[in-house]
Amino acid sequence: MKPILVTTLVLAMSLDGKIGGTGGQAAHFGSAADRRHLEMQVADADAVLMGADTVRAYSTAFLIRDPELIEARVAAGRPAQPLTIVCTRQADLSLDLPFFGQPLERVILTGKHSRSRAEHYRGVAEVWTCGEEEVDFRLAWEMLAQKNIGSLVALGGGNVAAQLFAHDLIDAVWLTVCPLVLGGKDSPTPVDGNGNLAGAPRLRLVSVERVADELFLHYRRERDA
Numbered sequence: 001m002k003p004i005l006v007t008t009l010v011l012a013m014s015l016d017g018k019i020g021g022t023g024g025q026a027a028h029f030g031s032a033a034d035r036r037h038l039e040m041q042v043a044d045a046d047a048v049l050m051g052a053d054t055v056r057a058y059s060t061a062f063l064i065r066d067p068e069l070i071e072a073r074v075a076a077g078r079p080a081q082p083l084t085i086v087c088t089r090q091a092d093l094s095l096d097l098p099f100f101g102q103p104l105e106r107v108i109l110t111g112k113h114s115r116s117r118a119e120h121y122r123g124v125a126e127v128w129t130c131g132e133e134e135v136d137f138r139l140a141w142e143m144l145a146q147k148n149i150g151s152l153v154a155l156g157g158g159n160v161a162a163q164l165f166a167h168d169l170i171d172a173v174w175l176t177v178c179p180l181v182l183g184g185k186d187s188p189t190p191v192d193g194n195g196n197l198a199g200a201p202r203l204r205l206v207s208v209e210r211v212a213d214e215l216f217l218h219y220r221r222e223r224d225a
Helices: 032-043 052-058 067-075 112-121 137-146 158-166
Strands: 006-014 047-051 083-087 106-110 126-129 151-154 172-178 203-211 214-221
Touching: 006 032, 006 158, 032 067, 032 172, 032 214, 047 052, 047 158, 052 083, 106 112, 112 126, 151 158
Parallel strands: 006 151, 006 172, 047 083, 047 151, 083 106, 106 126
Antiparallel strands: 172 214, 203 214
């Protein structure tokens, strides 16, 4: 049974389906409208999930900056920023990253083989060990639900998104299509991994909005009744 935790994947991609450049380059091609859209999605969530490569590429987590959105969260009894979870197989993120100085609560999500890394993050992040070599996302989702996390926004990267889809944990997708072409056969895509055409999940298009030259697509996951 799927844990009671609504998970939304929020990404921006180029016309040719890329979310970043080759070699782990961060992508900054979204417009002000896209950033505002992302900020509103994050402001509505209890938690945010990112892969370690995404944190390395950007060096920081996405912060809510709009005072009204922060005030609304605090007025509702929520922290100013959502819990930020970083999924990492090796748990080897450098503490020199600006991410570890940002004003938010952090969780390092990893497998049991990296449990010894907990001391490395003492004082800056809580370490959750779920699974053995790989992260057991279903177990992680159960832990989140037990901590009253009811909504989560996943911000990538492609390997994390692939694992969430593989475990049928994605409920909705917000995808911004940006008017540029990045190219690169090894550039990351919204969902990487090994692929599974036979078991490809189906999603239903809920809405389409055009803002200037960008398209904002909203999908919901279709599941058998």
